[in-house]
Amino acid sequence: MDKDPKEVLAELGERMVQLEDEAPELSAAFVQMDQAAYVEGELERKYKELIGLAISIYAKCEYCMNIHVKQALAEGASREEILEAAAVAVAFGGSPAMAHLAAVVMKALDAFEE
Structure with missing residues (x-):
């Protein structure tokens, strides 16, 4: 688990x-x-990414955690929102x-915060 998050996503993309x-x-x-799961509906995509992050933490999927942190940030989630969603998984x-x-x-x- 000492891999750089960007390298983890690059490897996943290649595979x-x-x-x-x-x-x-x-x-x-x-x-x-x-794609169907992440279409905006009653829930904004940001919240779907936070849900995905919490589930990935619970499921212990390093690839998914990296993807959903990156995507949640891209959708406008703050560090605090990400940590709060992670707290639910914990x-x-x-x-x-x-x-x-x-x-x-x-x-x-x-790695992914700008």
Whole structure:
């Protein structure tokens, strides 16, 4: 977990392109589902990114944590909002979620904040 958040996302992007080449139907279905989930409706996209972040912390997905920190910031979330959403994940996930918040999310915030 000592990887640079930008490197983590670059590696994921490369592997997603490879997966798209090798499993195009799976990739297309995932992209379609993912895009549908993040369409603005009653919830603004910023809040959907914060929900995604909390779930990724609970699920312990380093890739997703980095993506959702970056996207939440891009959608206008503040550092404080991100930490508050992360606190909900910690309330559900306990020590493992807290460790991921400290080790991954804080590093991603530092890397992606402008």
